[in-house]
Amino acid sequence: MSITLRDKTIHLEGRCGVEEAEILLGHLSTADVRVDLGGCEHLHAALAQLLMAAPVPITGEPGGFLGTWLLPFLSAQPNPDGNTG
Template structure:
């Protein structure tokens, strides 16, 4: 099993596929308050979206260097708030000349 819970911590291990998103949601709704993803080698987008939405503190660095490089800064960011995301979506990134 790629998602297991020990106490208040959820451990993501190996390949966390789309089928694991439901289990992850159930564990988060049951009151888990920490995610340890140091054993994670793949994180399906559905699981990633749950982690973003629930904003549970993340522990460790995933085994997969791509996850560590691209997703860890997003999930470990304590400064990112829902308001910051909404503002970023409305900012003009560039303007085209006529």
């Protein structure tokens, strides 16, 4: 499984496909979680949309397209307090 919840951090690792969208949605409903994309190599668009809609902090720095294009966008999303960053 590419998506795990450990110590209030959702870890996305390797290739995260659409079949894991329901798992991610369930983990995102946990209070006070953050998402670690450091080990993520591929992120299906459905999972990216869930992350865009969820006001959770994003940590970790994936390489390639995810790090260059998606991570800056996710980092600019409003946090639970309403501020970006």
